[in-house]
Amino acid sequence: MLGQAMKTRAYWFMIYCTSVPAMINTGVTFHMVSIMQTKGFTPTFAALILSVIAMVQFPMTFIAGFMVDRFKIHIIKAIGYLVYAANLLILLLGTSQQILLVYAALHGVFMAFESVSTNVLWPNYFGRKYQGTIRGTAMTAMVIGSSLGPLPFGFAYDYFSGYSEILFIMMIFSLTASIPAFFSPPPIYSHDGNGSS
Template structure:
């Protein structure tokens, strides 16, 4: 395969076969860090920059949200190709390219006002379309390389190095990322307030370029490439003893799309991406319309992250033995109470339900988005399958900011989003009745 050609002498500086511990645990560590470094391309990393950047560029909230939506939709249309690259060339090359592209893009974001002013001078036009177009391109690159490719490659390489213990190792990743992502708005805001939004992006861009070197050194495509086996075992036990987590058929993307489970699980994960993205992007506006202060809005993330971590820890540990449909139904329950809480947010009960639903969905998302696909469809075409699911997630996150904003701008309330959430999740509850593991 072409993947083996990527193993240059430089990439062989660290030999997994000579590691004193199973190298999969090193992959677990660096892969988790890889997902964390995607924060500049995630909504939670972009949202902190919303107000200072839109004001500097002279864009309204709707214009900025629409630029984010268009750029993200475009990235969802091209992320599938990255999955094919992952299956063909492996995690090293794909993750390295994504980290470099994300780093360069973040550096370009730091000079977005200069780029816009230069284009306005060149075109002799002060129109708002120029900074709007610049942000579309930058958002496309941020979302494609960050939320899309770097996240997909880093998660997949961890799952490839483990089989029977995927849930347990994903527990570590989920805990680390839950606290890491939930705390990221705090340190990003600290950088912005202390050094300005331009320099904050510059710090992040330089860090990403440095991390790309670690990807070349430590990421390894498959354990079999180095004479190793997933989980670090030599397959001494009969295969039937781990039948609940091993796969017998390696599904192609086309075959996976013909199963109900692919769509039901994928769409539920996409709903989580949609709802949480919209809530995160407009959280201050949503809460202030209900009479709360800015601090009250930001405060929901900590308890939600605690619930998310507890949920993901428990069910990652149990997922190696539980049917994933049980976890799917729990996630759907989280979506329903989250939507109800959103509708009655003016009460303390509403805030509590929103936090609990937020946490449940986030915790189970961390389990299902990682464990489902290799268990249901195998490892051979994991990149193509997960990148298609990733396109659902990116599309959901693309539509959310603008739909939330449009609801408030034209209907005077965010409540229609809550009704939409209740209807969509209820539909998925019915559709999931026959969504079985295709294995």
């Protein structure tokens, strides 16, 4: 049940981990046109970037499902957040259409693995009986993260006239998410029903 889940370290660590990409993705997506314009590209190219992300994410979902069934979810997530941080660096430094399309493709790969692993995470960690309340709180945290995402991007643009600083900060968030993910294996429950990890 939710009360037992909230007593585990894995629950709170994964709440944080899944909220971070929700925040970053929303911020980047809402400001993609402006980000591309600061690099000298048109809104049409920004739309292409978003399209490539979606086109890559769809087929990669099947591969992500295959991988999640065979490897530990928390390790997949930890590696994913490191890759995502590196990909944000590509977005930060990329100046050519080719490099930015590489960013879009890698973003699609990350989104596929993040989506599939998160959907599998909660029932694998806490069982299926109380998924409504457990996933409800997790979704609330993700929605809060998503709602907070565009704000710092907007403030950064107004204050710095660009996105370099906020993208660097978001890279740090992604790096920090990899640490609790790595240390969040499935909880081990004692006989009294309390989680120990």
